[in-house]
Amino acid sequence: MLIVRAPATSANLGSGFDVFGVALDRPADVVRVEKAERTTIEVTGVGSRYIPEDPKRNTVGAVAEALSAPARIRIDKGVRPASGLGSSAASAAAAAVALNELYDRGRSREELVPVAAEGEAVVSGAAHADNVAPAILGGFTVVTEEGVTRVDADLSLVACLPDIVVSTRDARSVVPDRVALTDLVETVGHAATLVAGMARSDPDLVGRGMADGVVTPARADLIDGYDEVCAAARDAGATGATISGAGPTILAVCRSGTQRAVAVSMIEAFEERGVEAQAYRTGVGDGATIYR
Ligand SMILES: Nc1ncnc2c1ncn2[C@@H]1O[C@H](COP(=O)(O)OP(=O)(O)O)[C@@H](O)[C@H]1O
Numbered sequence: 559m560l561i562v563r564a565p566a567t568s569a570n571l572g573s574g575f576d577v578f579g580v581a582l583d584r585p586a587d588v589v590r591v592e593k594a595e596r597t598t599i600e601v602t603g604v605g606s607r608y609i610p611e612d613p614k615r616n617t618v619g620a621v622a623e624a625l626s627a628p629a630r631i632r633i634d635k636g637v638r639p640a641s642g643l644g645s646s647a648a649s650a651a652a653a654a655v656a657l658n659e660l661y662d663r664g665r666s667r668e669e670l671v672p673v674a675a676e677g678e679a680v681v682s683g684a685a686h687a688d689n690v691a692p693a694i695l696g697g698f699t700v701v702t703e704e705g706v707t708r709v710d711a712d713l714s715l716v717a718c719l720p721d722i723v724v725s726t727r728d729a730r731s732v733v734p735d736r737v738a739l740t741d742l743v744e745t746v747g748h749a750a751t752l753v754a755g756m757a758r759s760d761p762d763l764v765g766r767g768m769a770d771g772v773v774t775p776a777r778a779d780l781i782d783g784y785d786e787v788c789a790a791a792r793d794a795g796a797t798g799a800t801i802s803g804a805g806p807t808i809l810a811v812c813r814s815g816t817q818r819a820v821a822v823s824m825i826e827a828f829e830e831r832g833v834e835a836q837a838y839r840t841g842v843g844d845g846a847t848i849y850r
């Protein structure tokens with residue numbers, strides 16, 4: 559048997575829709591795999607009752623199929639599904655790394671990114687790789703058609719998860735399919751600022767670069783209290799806050815020493831709207847880790 563842990567991830571970071579992603583220290587999924595005649599899946603842990611065990615409907619089933627690696631797969635969920643924290647991607651990334659090792663397929667970590675992205679197509683309708691790339695490689699990642707670029711970064715983050723469910727599939731349906739040139743220019747500027755900030759582990763630049771006038775405003779209505787929670791995070795010392803992935807989690811980047819205050823303020827702002835929430839005080843983490 560092989561055991562692999564893969565972390566939660568936060569995709570988009572505002573200006574990098576379907577391109578940027580960052581691995582978080584926590585939470586994480588743990589996946590156990592054993593060779594078998596055919597693939598079977600068992601799911602336990604956070605939100606497991608909402609996750610199908612049918613290999614055709616679970617992200618890990620698509621990964622096993624893509625690697626021709628049938629297995630008994632047990633998933634212990636630490637990342638709540640439909641959270642905006644790459645829940646479906648954490649399982650897919652862990653399964654890709656585990657099955658590649660179990661069956662000695664010899665794929666590099668970079669080569670496993672499109673394999674794990676096959677799983678994302680099963681749940682969201684698009685094989686977007688912005689969650690699976692950091693879940694496999696760790697750090698901050700930039701995904702394009704040509705491949706993945708990884709940047710090491712050290713940042714203090716808060717991921718605040720309200721008791722609201724937003725499915726990635728639904729949140730993708732509200733994204734505009736055209737943008738004006740002025741919006742494009744603004745987005746390129748923000749995205750470039752964010753990448754420079756990641757390379758320098760500079761929370762001010764990253765916070766500034768998270769601004770986005772295209773995708774985020776279209777999705778903000780799906781999260782009750784979005785504006786108030788972002789404002790509370792900034793007032794408490796965050797340099798920026800935005801929707802994590804497709805939501806409902808809100809990700810905040812913190813100045814040194816403000817992480818606790820940011821977390822408390824975000825929870826309180828949700829509570830003022832009558833929404834319960836929990837906050838992960840986290841940072842940029844490693845990718846999938848194999849435990850034998
Ligand atoms: N291994 C898995 N882990 C989590 N969710 C899964 C998995 N396989 C399929 N799903 C389905 O994917 C959906 C959650 O994915 P998504 O909406 O992208 O959430 P998240 O934003 O947390 O990744 C749910 O409908 C869930 O049932």
Ligand SMILES: N[C@@H](CCOP(=O)(O)O)C(=O)O
Nearest residue numbers: 569576642643644726803804
């Ligand atoms: N780029 C995708 C990311 C979805 O992330 P998730 O964590 O919500 O699955 C999107 O924004 O749709």
